[in-house]
Amino acid sequence: MTLLPYGQRTSGSLSTEAGSLQTTLARRCVERGYARLNWAVLDWNTPALDFYDSLGAHPLPEWVGHVLTGDRLTALGTP
Numbered sequence: 001m002t003l004l005p006y007g008q009r010t011s012g013s014l015s016t017e018a019g020s021l022q023t024t025l026a027r028r029c030v031e032r033g034y035a036r037l038n039w040a041v042l043d044w045n046t047p048a049l050d051f052y053d054s055l056g057a058h059p060l061p062e063w064v065g066h067v068l069t070g071d072r073l074t075a076l077g078t079p
Helices: 011-032 046-054 070-077
Strands: none
C-alpha cells in the first residue's frame, strides 16, 4: 500500500488505501479467530459510509461513541 501526502490523494487512492487497510485488518481478525471488526465513521461522511457498505459492513445504531479528553482524561489516568 502506498500512502500519498494528503494534498496528492484522490478519492480513488483513498478507497484503495482504505480497502487495503480493511483487508489487512480482516485477515488478522480471521487468523486470530476474532468474531468481528469494528471501526468508527462520522455520520456525515457519505463516501466512507458507501464504501464500508460496499464491503458488506453495517452500522451499529445501538452503539454510542464516547471520548475522554483534557482534564477529565488526566484526572482519570493519574494515580
